[in-house]
Amino acid sequence: MQWNLMYDWIGCGNLGHCQVFNKPEAMGKVIDAATMLGRTTGLVIVDCSATYDTVGVLKDAVNHGCCVVLANKKPLTCAYEDFKKLTSHFRQIRFESTVGAGLPVIASVTRIIASGDPVSRIVGSLSGTLGYVMSELEDGKKISEVVKTAKALGYTEPDPRDDLSGMDVARKALILARLLGQQISMENINVESLYPSELGPEVMSTTDFLESGLAKLDETIEERVKAASLRGNVLRYVCVIGSTGCQVGLQEVPKDSALGRLRGSDNVVEIYSRCYESSPLVIQGAGAGNDTTAAGVLADIIDLQDLFQTRA
Ligand SMILES: NC(=O)C1=CN([C@@H]2O[C@H](COP(=O)(O)OP(=O)(O)OC[C@H]3O[C@@H](n4cnc5c(N)ncnc54)[C@H](OP(=O)(O)O)[C@@H]3O)[C@@H](O)[C@H]2O)C=CC1
Ligand SMILES: N[C@@H](CC=O)C(=O)O
Numbered sequence: 001m002q003w004n005l006m007y008d009w010i011g012c013g014n015l016g017h018c019q020v021f022n023k024p025e026a027m028g029k030v031i032d033a034a035t036m037l038g039r040t041t042g043l044v045i046v047d048c049s050a051t052y053d054t055v056g057v058l059k060d061a062v063n064h065g066c067c068v069v070l071a072n073k074k075p076l077t078c079a080y081e082d083f084k085k086l087t088s089h090f091r092q093i094r095f096e097s098t099v100g101a102g103l104p105v106i107a108s109v110t111r112i113i114a115s116g117d118p119v120s121r122i123v124g125s126l127s128g129t130l131g132y133v134m135s136e137l138e139d140g141k142k143i144s145e146v147v148k149t150a151k152a153l154g155y156t157e158p159d160p161r162d163d164l165s166g167m168d169v170a171r172k173a174l175i176l177a178r179l180l181g182q183q184i185s186m187e188n189i190n191v192e193s194l195y196p197s198e199l200g201p202e203v204m205s206t207t208d209f210l211e212s213g214l215a216k217l218d219e220t221i222e223e224r225v226k227a228a229s230l231r232g233n234v235l236r237y238v239c240v241i242g243s244t245g246c247q248v249g250l251q252e253v254p255k256d257s258a259l260g261r262l263r264g265s266d267n268v269v270e271i272y273s274r275c276y277e278s279s280p281l282v283i284q285g286a287g288a289g290n291d292t293t294a295a296g297v298l299a300d301i302i303d304l305q306d307l308f309q310t311r312a
Pocket of ligand 1: 048051071156287
């Protein structure tokens with residue numbers, strides 16, 4: 001990674017001049033400055049990218065006393081050791097927006113666990129994109145049409161196949177399962193993809209998928225929606241995290257159920273524990289979109305800054 005050092009910003013008042021250094025001594029100075037700022041001000045590094053590439057920098061950042069806020073799920077869903085390393089600095093990291101965007105899912109789960117109440121099961125619809133797609137399909141629209149709208153509304157991942165493959169939901173499931181103490185990886189999660197491998201990223205670009213690949217799903221999905229409807233059901237992409245395993249995939253659910261009634265980008269999450277056994281804790285609301293995600297990220301930054309204010 002290239003480290004950029006901007007100079008002329010200390011003590012000269014001229015903010016217009018900057019220079020890029022690639023030398024190791026410059027890199028050392030950037031790290032020293034970040035360490036000082038991290039330890040004294042609670043400097044927060046915010047990762048709103050959609051890449052695995054940031055995990056090394058994030059681990060370095062927490063090691064140097066900086067705080068980290070993530071909307072990006074990928075750094076928490078690679079090796080278990082990386083998840084452990086990042087989340088063991090619990091006063092330095094927040095990642096509420098990785099599950100349910102602005103909804104307080106992570107906060108609720110961590111509070112229940114912190115109170116000593118063991119969480120036995122989490123069930124829900126955790127994809128704003130797939131929630132929106134499934135409810136629009138009920139109204140007779142085509143999947144090729146509604147996925148493009150979901151992208152325009154800011155619900156999808158940069159490549160909507162991340163949503164349609166179930167991988168985005170699987171990442172959320174993995175984060176939650178790991179929070180529950182399960183030392184599992186992506187291979188331990190059963191994931192149902194809504195498109196075949198011949199439409200995958202190895203075969204075609206995102207643009208080609210959206211322009212021509214996606215339409216190949218119209219007929220099959222329409223048949224599944226119609227068949228479910230004849231039985232009084234609707235399709236929902238459901239995530240189940242239990243003590244014996246995790247699975248994410250399409251399920252037929254009654255129209256008049258908590259999952260069946262979901263509309264648009266709403267998520268619903270049911271958390272079962274000893275205290276919430278017969279009547280689970282339910283969190284529901286918009287689960288994707290730029291505004292709600294940005295609000296979740298901002299609330300995390302403020303939460304960490306509050307910890308620093310209290311400490312000072
Ligand atoms: N949209 C939503 O509702 C929610 C999104 N999130 C998460 O937030 C993240 C961003 O999503 P969203 O804003 O919708 O996606 P966007 O495509 O709008 O934004 C992704 C951004 O990340 C940048 N980026 C990609 N790769 C790298 C990299 N290697 N280094 C630096 N920057 C990079 C992109 O830059 P460039 O354009 O130049 O490639 C782009 O600006 C994702 O991880 C997503 O899962 C979480 C909750 C809800
Ligand atoms: N693409 C995701 C965005 C939030 O994580 C979704 O649709 O839920």
